[in-house]
Amino acid sequence: MTRDTVQESAAQKERSMVLQKQLIGDYYESLGHAREAGRRVVSTFVPGNLTELLRSFDLLPILPEINALQSGMRKLSANYIAEAEKQGHSEDVCTYVKCDIGMLKSGNVGPTGVKLPTPDLLLLSYTGCFTFLKWFELLRQEYQCPVAMLHVPYLANGRIERHHVDYVVQQLRTEVIPKLEQVSGRRYDEARLSEMLALSAKAEDDFVWVLESAKNIPSPIDAYFGGVYYIGPIFTAFRGTSEGVEYYRVLREEIAERIRSGLGPITPEGAMESQRYRLVVEGPPNWTSFREFWKMFYDEGAVVVASSYTKVGGLYDRGFRHDPNRPLESLAEYCLGCYTNLGLPARVDLLERYIREYRADGFMINSVKSCNSFSVGQLLMLRQLEQRTGVPGGFIESDLVDPRYFSTANIKNRIESYMQMLAQRRVAEVTA
Amino acid sequence: MNPELEQILSRAQTLYEDVDYKAVAEWKSYAPGRRAIGYLPIYVPRELIHAAGMLPVGIFGGGDRLEIIRGDAYFQSYICHIPRSTIELALSGRLDVLDGMLFPSICDVIRNLSGMWTMLFPGRYVRYVDLPQNYDAQVGGEFWRRELTAIRDDMTRLAGGAIADQSLRNSIRIYNQNRLAIRELYQARSEAPWLYPISQVYAVLRAGAVLPPEEHTTMLRRYLEMASQGSSLPEDRSRVVLTGMFCEQPPLALLITLERAGCWIVNDDLLLGLRWFTGEIPEEGDAIENLAQAYLTQSVATASCYAPDGQRGRWLVDAVRQNRADGVIFCAPSFCDPALLEQPMLVAALEREHIPHTQFKYSEDTGQFAVIREQAGTFSDSIRLWSEA
Numbered sequence: 001m002t003r004d005t006v007q008e009s010a011a012q013k014e015r016s017m018v019l020q021k022q023l024i025g026d027y028y029e030s031l032g033h034a035r036e037a038g039r040r041v042v043s044t045f046v047p048g049n050l051t052e053l054l055r056s057f058d059l060l061p062i063l064p065e066i067n068a069l070q071s072g073m074r075k076l077s078a079n080y081i082a083e084a085e086k087q088g089h090s091e092d093v094c095t096y097v098k099c100d101i102g103m104l105k106s107g108n109v110g111p112t113g114v115k116l117p118t119p120d121l122l123l124l125s126y127t128g129c130f131t132f133l134k135w136f137e138l139l140r141q142e143y144q145c146p147v148a149m150l151h152v153p154y155l156a157n158g159r160i161e162r163h164h165v166d167y168v169v170q171q172l173r174t175e176v177i178p179k180l181e182q183v184s185g186r187r188y189d190e191a192r193l194s195e196m197l198a199l200s201a202k203a204e205d206d207f208v209w210v211l212e213s214a215k216n217i218p219s220p221i222d223a224y225f226g227g228v229y230y231i232g233p234i235f236t237a238f239r240g241t242s243e244g245v246e247y248y249r250v251l252r253e254e255i256a257e258r259i260r261s262g263l264g265p266i267t268p269e270g271a272m273e274s275q276r277y278r279l280v281v282e283g284p285p286n287w288t289s290f291r292e293f294w295k296m297f298y299d300e301g302a303v304v305v306a307s308s309y310t311k312v313g314g315l316y317d318r319g320f321r322h323d324p325n326r327p328l329e330s331l332a333e334y335c336l337g338c339y340t341n342l343g344l345p346a347r348v349d350l351l352e353r354y355i356r357e358y359r360a361d362g363f364m365i366n367s368v369k370s371c372n373s374f375s376v377g378q379l380l381m382l383r384q385l386e387q388r389t390g391v392p393g394g395f396i397e398s399d400l401v402d403p404r405y406f407s408t409a410n411i412k413n414r415i416e417s418y419m420q421m422l423a424q425r426r427v428a429e430v431t432a
Numbered sequence: 433m434n435p436e437l438e439q440i441l442s443r444a445q446t447l448y449e450d451v452d453y454k455a456v457a458e459w460k461s462y463a464p465g466r467r468a469i470g471y472l473p474i475y476v477p478r479e480l481i482h483a484a485g486m487l488p489v490g491i492f493g494g495g496d497r498l499e500i501i502r503g504d505a506y507f508q509s510y511i512c513h514i515p516r517s518t519i520e521l522a523l524s525g526r527l528d529v530l531d532g533m534l535f536p537s538i539c540d541v542i543r544n545l546s547g548m549w550t551m552l553f554p555g556r557y558v559r560y561v562d563l564p565q566n567y568d569a570q571v572g573g574e575f576w577r578r579e580l581t582a583i584r585d586d587m588t589r590l591a592g593g594a595i596a597d598q599s600l601r602n603s604i605r606i607y608n609q610n611r612l613a614i615r616e617l618y619q620a621r622s623e624a625p626w627l628y629p630i631s632q633v634y635a636v637l638r639a640g641a642v643l644p645p646e647e648h649t650t651m652l653r654r655y656l657e658m659a660s661q662g663s664s665l666p667e668d669r670s671r672v673v674l675t676g677m678f679c680e681q682p683p684l685a686l687l688i689t690l691e692r693a694g695c696w697i698v699n700d701d702l703l704l705g706l707r708w709f710t711g712e713i714p715e716e717g718d719a720i721e722n723l724a725q726a727y728l729t730q731s732v733a734t735a736s737c738y739a740p741d742g743q744r745g746r747w748l749v750d751a752v753r754q755n756r757a758d759g760v761i762f763c764a765p766s767f768c769d770p771a772l773l774e775q776p777m778l779v780a781a782l783e784r785e786h787i788p789h790t791q792f793k794y795s796e797d798t799g800q801f802a803v804i805r806e807q808a809g810t811f812s813d814s815i816r817l818w819s820e821a
Binding site: 087088089090092093094097124126129130131133134135137138140141147149151153154156163166167170171174175343344345347348367369372373375376377378379380384397 | 505506507508510511515537539540541543544545546547548550551552559560562564565566568570571572574575578735736738739740742744766767768769770772773774775776777779780793
């Protein structure tokens with residue numbers, strides 16, 4: 001999620017961007033030198049990640065989805081996917097998995113050119129995605145390292161119930177923490193974890209403020225294309241750290257300044273001046289043509305004011321905060337509440353609220369081939385949202401990191417037609 | 433053919449072809465107030481439905497016998513076929529005969545389908561059955577006991593009467609008998625596959641999706657007896673294990689094609705949920721506890737369940753050895769995440785043991801089998817040539 005794939009000469013640099021680039025760069029460097037520094041590393045997934053818990057043991061997290069999307073942005077993923085398919089992985093399955101396996105088979109050099117260490121543990125936080133289970137079973141065979149399995153129950157009715165929390169906490173106590181103790185050689189230190197959770201909550205407050213700033217007209221942020229940068233630190237390795245807190249403090253200040261000045265979001269081509277359409281977006285972005293994809297929106301004057309993708313690592317804007325007074329329960333609730341762990345009716349409810357609360361003119365679904373967790377049911381979600389809100393929806397199809405499934409002409413056509421429809425609708429409303 | 437055998441097979445075939453669930457409607461019509469609960473693959477605790485006096489009905493899609501008119505409008509092209517035919521069945525009113533649906537946690541597709549059901553059919557009973565991936569009796573076991581109790585409460589409410597402990601123990605006994613009969617059928621087929629052709633075995637097995645278990649067990653037992661008296665002679669064919677077919681079912685013609693291509697199917701994971709447990713569930717004591725323990729300790733190995741020991745593929749190697757198979761055919765539905773993500777691990781396990789294998793994909797409405805026949809035939813020939821070398 002760094003911005004260095006974007007042509008920096010054209011980009012307007014803000015302090016938060018520089019800070020984030022530094023954070024991510026340092027993070028990959030620390031991974032690259034983990035062995036020399038005697039650091040142990042744990043591979044885990046973004047949704048329901050237990051970053052604070054890992055860091056409380058001085059363990060470094062590696063996040064394979066982040067490696068895959070970074071590889072996608074750096075145009076490395078096509079070769080990795082081809083390598084994995086050559087080794088027998090089906091063309092039908094998740095390209096994050098194949099990108100990761102292909103990267104591993106190609107020397108495990110991470111997206112920034114630093115060789116990634118072999119994980120000491122695979123923390124399988126099985127949250128909202130069936131593929132995670134198989135992904136780490138595949139990696140287990142490659143790395144021959146232990147796995148800690150954390151089964152996070154699915155919230156079919158969208159509500160966290162007491163027994164869900166109890167089940168996750170029990171697994172933390174009996175499965176995850178003992179394995180972290182074993183790998184790190186340290187005892188579980190709840191006081192230290194609580195300190196980190198307090199830092200998380202502080203950053204989360206600022207993060208939510210940033211997301212909700214899009215309620216302003218004009219919006220000072222793009223909550224999808226810009227949003228993927230804003231979620232970077234909080235969804236990954238920097239929750240519970242002072243660096244994370246500082247990043248969100250700086251970001252908030254910048255956006256507050258933008259609001260005061262009536263400025264729009266910063267795109268790769270500079271500040272967005274005209275905001276004709278306010279959109280809500282459902283689904284992950286495409287990473288291989290990320291900049292091109294974003295341009296299709298801002299060229300049409302479309303700004304994304306809320307998105308579901310920025311909730312895969314937690315629904316902070318619906319009130320969740322990590323709670324230092326209930327450390328393990330709070331981690332359990334965090335895992336349970338991630339967006340893709342919610343039943344479809346709850347997802348539709350959430351998007352409906354976004355459309356209303358953010359005064360959206362429309363909503364767009366980017367349906368990615370790789371992710372059944374997101375994609376199955378999206379065509380019904382489209383109908384339901386249109387029926388409930390009267391706001392028109394658009395539907396495009398692409399993939400996460402497989403460039404073969406990003407058809408520029410088709411997607412551009414769809415987006416342009418959709419925007420034309422919004423324009424005609426607006427004219428009709430004015431003349432009615 | 434023996435007339436009784438012919439009658440059994442005719443009945444099984446009729447049930448297999450019936451996408452209108454007439455047998456379920458017929459069962460309900462025998463007494464007022466009867467109810468039926470549908471379930472998706474792979475595993476649900478059918479005992480809880482049965483103990484409430486209701487009929488568990490396996491919904492395995494529409495196969496190649498259903499024209500998809502509305503179902504495709506709900507799913508992108510890269511999603512497997514079973515959800516679209518299942519939605520088609522429902523939107524066309526064919527599933528109106530059901531009083532509720534259970535969606536077990538097999539993959540993200542079936543999981544999200546449960547949410548679609550909730551939105552498409554408000555007011556109908558829908559439950560997502562979250563099977564535990566933690567097999568510690570005090571952790572995953574506790575979670576699963578609670579889920580089982582909640583399902584039991586739901587079934588009680590739907591049936592309009594409490595489920596007595598004794599009724600549940602009785603249902604466990606009845607399903608134990610059913611699973612035992614299926615295991616015996618698989619054993620008999622493994623020993624003499626020429627007496628139990630796949631077309632017959634599959635149809636008889638599939639009847640278990642809609643028949644009450646008592647009736648299905650009788651059918652299985654009669655079939656076993658009748659078929660064992662057959663006069664077919666062993667032919668020189670390869671003995672193969674089929675895997676990948678635990679959810680979306682292949683068209684029967686595809687299975688027949690494999691046999692015609694020179695393969696005896698000696699083991700498979702078709703309709704796996706009907707024979708989920710490797711042994712008997714205790715019939716005395718706390719029935720919920722027994723169901724929970726059985727799930728934790730006696731479940732078959734399959735792609736949707738986490739393998740804590742990391743021994744992915746051991747069960748497949750064991751299946752090859754135990755059934756004296758010559759090779760494995762990976763036969764998975766297109767876009768099936770569990771089967772296709774699992775496949776490289778299974779292939780690696782087979783290659784470590786030098787067990788030959790081949791692979792192809794299907795969809796439940798696949799209609800062209802020439803390529804599959806050629807591939808399976810070549811595979812079978814190569815095994816036999818290789819074995820004789």
